[in-house]
Every structure is written in structure tokens, then in C-alpha cells.
Amino acid sequence: MRQTWRWFGPKDRVSIDDMLQAGVQGVVSALHHVPTGAVWTPEEIARRQDDLARMTDGSPSGLAWEVVESLPVSEAIKTQTGDWRAHIQNWITSMRHLKAAGIDVICYNFMPVLDWTRTDLAWRRPTGARCMRFDFTDFAAFDIHILQRKGAAEDFPEEVRDEAARRFAAMDNAAREALAGNVVFGLPGAAESFTLQDVRDLLDSYAPVTDAVLRRNFHAFLEEVAPVAQDLGMRLCCHPDDPPFGLLGLSRIMSTEADYAERMAAVDLPANGITLCSGSLGARPDNDLPGMMDRLGDRVHFLHLRNVRRDSDAIRGSFFEDEHLGGQTDMVALVAAVLREEARRRAAGRADATIPMRPDHGQDILDDIGRGGQPGYPAIGRLKGLAELRGVEAALSHGA
Template identity: 50%
Template sequence: MSGRVTDVLMTQAMRWFGPRDPVPLAHIRQAGATEVVTALHHIPNGMVWPREDIAAHRALIAAAGLGWTTVESVPVHEGIKTAAPNRDRLFDHYAATLRNLAAEGVTIVTYNFMPLLDWTRTDLAWELPDGARALRFELEAVAAYDLHILKRPGAEADYAPEVVERAARRFAGMDDEARGRLERTIIAGLPGSEESFTSAQFLDAINGYADTGPDQLRANHIAFLEAMCPVAEECGIRLVVHPDDPPFPIFGLPRMVSTEADVTALFAAVPSMANGLCFCTGSFGVRADNDLPGMVRRLGERIGFLHLRSVQREPDGAFHEAAHLEGSAEMTSVVAEVVALQRREGRSIVMRPDHGHQMIDDLNKLTNPGYSLLGRMRGLAELRGLERGLAYGRAN
């Protein structure tokens, strides 16, 4: 064995939420990342990101010795998702933002097309056997909120009878504090989610999707890509869609980026290579019918950004964030396919470890749920070691 890795390796990154992030840039660099994945969270959805703001953000990052080539995310305004009368103006704003980002050296722009909510969990501090804390999702808890707090009309039809029964018992056993905590967890807005709601506002927003079923949402997504991909091509940016999280309808809202068939159809509808994928092993991995290593192999040319995390699927539709090399994600096989993809195409793909456990000293710190430092640093180290081991083995 030569002792030298000949493969192109993933670009190691971590997410940074800006100057207010409890994890400073210096700590991200010390953790081993060479880039950050970030956004301008202070810009309201639907507004243009000014070039001077982008440049100032880049200067902060560069001063810390880090790079910035990937944005996560430029949010897609709800008016685009519902084809509202102001959609053309929102398209113009999004296009201007892409041009401004490209002028400052950004090459990958992440977005999602999930109605209203970003990633959704029901517990942000679920205790693991070793004392660390993880994010967790329980369908029963969602149903308890949906049926008994939100009181969405017709919600009962969206759940199996046994889930409705368990949700009623669960809600009855919760005190006011527990009910309030569940409500805040689901709708108050997580880091990376650009809007937050009260339950009454949330219900009104859901009603705004009354005329936007699955077929219409897909058509609106295609219209967005048909408008934006020519701009992205022109300025050298690839748009990468983040899959639905969780990858199934929730609160009566459709979701259309949940399976391999979903994204394959999207690429067929808009064949531009600017139409790409943020491959999130956690989001896709919630569904046992998603073949993660096979998806990397078959969709590889479209993958512009990697979220590597693993969930542990549980009975009854529940899941929690596992350690990065454990859980249901088949991470060794996934990374082996990434190594082969990068070698085949001769390019390094930006990767970030996602949703680390809150652990060790971070248990006593204020952290963004899923984005404390030490759990992500552990994940980054494990993923880096796994990739290099696979690259050595395949290169010699």
C-alpha cells in the first residue's frame, strides 16, 4: 500500500447560522471543516439578497480561514409553491439573488419545496441510552397535536384508527406544559426554517394550500425550475433540492420530493444539469423503500451536495437521529458509492455531517437543535475516516 490517497475526497463542511450561531467559525475550523454551508437568515423570504450583504458574509467566513461555495438555503416563498398572483415578481427576486450569489463565488444553492414547514420533529432532546440527546419524530405525537391542539378539520382521516386512538390517550395524559412544548417544537420554527407560526396562523396557512394538491405542487415546482434553471446555467450555479423531511405528507400538506421516483421525474421534467439534488441520507433514509447506495449510484451526476446522517427507524413510523455510522442508513455502502462517484467524475462534492447528537459539554450549553458542535465533530471525524479508508482500499 502506497500510503497515498489518489481519489478525490469530499469537501468537509459544517453548517453555520451566521454571527448569532452559538458555534463560532473558529470552532468549526478546529473541528476539521474547510468550508461552511450558510445563508443570509436576516433577509425575509421572497426578497433579493443584496450583493453587499453576501460579500460581507463571505468576508466574515474568509477571515476565519474557511471557504463558502454552498448556500443552504435560499428559501422558496410560499407564493411560488402555490402559484400566487405575485409569482412572477418572486421569480425575479430569486433570479436576482442567484446572480448576486454567483458574483460572490457561490456555485451550489440548496432549496426545498416543502409546504410551510422545514424539517419537523416532535422531540428536540430525546435522551439516548448513553445520556446524549437526539432529535426524534413520532407520528403519534404529530397526531396528538394535529387532532387536539391544531384541530385541523378532517385531520382524523389522515391517520389510521389505532394512531387516532393512541393520540387521544397521549393528549389526555399530557399536562399544559407538555402540550405547549409539543406545540412549540412542531411549529415555532427550527434553525434553518425561515418562518414560525402560532397554531391559529399555522391553520390559516394550511388553508392557503386548499387548492394545491400533489399534482399542482409538482407542477408549481417544475414551473419554478423552468424559470430558474436558465438563470442558474447562465451564472454557473447548480440548484439542489433537499428532500422532504419527513418524506411523506404531514398536516394534510402534500410532499413531492420523497423517493427516487420523485426526483427522477423532476429531472425528466426539467433536464437541465442546473437541476440537481442535495442528497440527504437522513431524509431519504426514513423510508425503507429508498435504496440509499443505489440512489447515489443512479443519481450521482445530479448530486451537488451531501447531507450525511443516519436515522434509526422505529416501529409505528417513529424515527430518531442515530450516530452517523449507525442506524438505518447503510453509511459504509453510501460512502463507498460517493467515493466511486467522485473518482468517476473527478470532482469533490461538498459534504456536511448533519443533525449531530447533543453530548458531553454541549449538554450544558444553549445550542441550536441538531447543530451543537461536538456531535457534528464526531460525525465529521467518523465520516472522514470512513471515506479515507474506502479510498485507500480502492486506490491500492
């Protein structure tokens, strides 16, 4: 596995120096300041490459931008409304510019409205560490009583509705605002700017988009972009839904192995691939991560390795982001499956035999607490996770 690290750009509280000291081999980044649907120009791509090529003192870092995460897919493309055709062409143009800059791997997602959803961005663990948590009942309180989405109550079991009402009644205004802010943080680029009415308006735009329509629109997108990626020698890899079950009345079509198999078959090209995120997929008890790696591994172009611990075996339920070796996904078995796939690729002479991996998320520990970094992306917590994953890989590879 090639060890990479996500970097959010010059404003990231985790510096290039920090990444070097963590011993990473490559960088995962994106142009978050470019509006969704617009073209990523060669100049902006080169500027980001220059940013990460130097340490704080100006000396060369030796690091390169190797994976894009994410080149965003606009809501217009997902709903096939407005300027969606122009947005697809801009996505393709951006892809060509990235290839010209030497970047071959693009991670993206097709989640409606929310890129990810949590109800607590700094949940305290018994050790004093902080992590992100999705509490299903708190989310119901947000959906039913704060957002007041039409029909929301019918989407939750009676016992969850009742407990959500009790929790909401016990919250003061500050607690209600904090919960809403945590949920809205998962809107792309919207942490500080989106209002609840903006969320309602976005949800309204999805009213005609049934599960079947969203799948059709995704396939139409793939039919346009995947052949170009194949011709360019690029690898596209779709990230799973996070969490991998329906929320806010929206369809989820990248939550299970069957979803991935259907999407890969829809445009059956090697370039049309998978970001295997063990944390997102692991939030469902019916997802077998080592098995998915064995069965779908030839199309896995990017790995997010993190772990979660679920409160129950319900398909839709609460979970928190555990230590990398501490959750309910058998990380040793998953890494073993990755190494088997890499060995198969080497035997077949594939140029992509080494799969880029990043230690996804991490708990805030030690000096991470109070740093004010991007939620889920601490310096020391990720370094701890990376060290553990390195150890697993080294042990499994010993003598091979």
C-alpha cells in the same frame, strides 16, 4: 468529498473558531434574516463572507462561504399566488449576486409550510446524549387535538388516533405547549413568532394545491431558474422532504427516487440537481440510499450525511436521529457510492468532481448539552460524526 459545515451566522453558538478546530474545509450558510421573497443584495452577501473570514481574535480563518443553504422558495411561488412571479425574479437576481460573489452551489427545498418536522428536539438516549425525534403518535396528538386541523383524524390509522387521544389526555398544559413549539420550530423563521392560527392560515392557503398542482408549480419554478443557473455555471440542488411522507394534509413531492427522477427529467439540465440527504430519505424504508447515489449521482451536487433509526418498517412512522454510523442507512456503502461517482467525474474531466458534504445534524454530547445551540447542530456531536465519516472515506480510499 469536500468537508463543509453549516453555520447560521454571527449568532450561531458554534463559532468560526470551533469550525476551524473541527478541520472543516468550507462553510455552508444563508442569510436567514432576509425576508423570504426578497433579494439577497451584494452587500448582505459580502457581509456574511466577511463574518466567516475571521476568527474571534480577528485573524484570518481561511474559510469561505461555498454552499448556500437555503435560498428560500416562498409559499407564494409554491402556490402560485400573490407576488409569486416577482419572487421568482428576485430568486434569480439573488442567484446572480451569489455567482458574482463566487458562490456556485445553492441548496433549497420545495416543502409546503414546514421545512422539517420533529416532535422532540432533545430526546434523551440511554447514553445521556440528546437527539431529535419524530414520534408519529405524538404528531397525531398535535395535529388532531392541539392544532385541531379539519379532517386530521382521517389521516391516521385508528390505533394511532386512539393512542394519540390517550397521550393528549395525559399531557399537562406545559407538555402540550412544548409539543406545539417543537413542531412549529420547523416553520422557516417562525420558531418564536408563529401561532397555531398562523399555521392554520398557511394550511388553508394550500387547500387548492393538490399533488399534481404542486408538481406543476415546481416545474414552472425550475423552468425559470434552472436555465439561468446553467448559463451562470451554478448548481442547484433540491433537498428532500423531511420527513419524506405526507403531513398536515399537504402534498410531498420530493420523498422518493421516483420523485427526484421526475423533477430532474422535467428540466433536464445538469444545473437542476439533488441534495442527497441520507437522514431525510432514510426515514422511509423503501429508499435505497447507496442505490440512489449510483443511479442519480451525476446530478448530486450536495451531500447531507446523517443517519436515522426507524421504529418500524411503516412508510409513515416514528424515527430518531441516530449516530452517523449507527442508524439503518448503510453509511459505508453510501460513502463508497459517493467515491465511485467522484471517480467517474474525474475521469470525465468534470470541474465538480469533488462533491461538497456536510455532517448533517448530530447528537448533543458532552458540552453540547446546555449550550443552547440550534437544534440538531451541536459542535461536538457534529465533530464526532465528521470524524467517523472521515474515517470511512479514508479507509475506502486507502491505496486507491
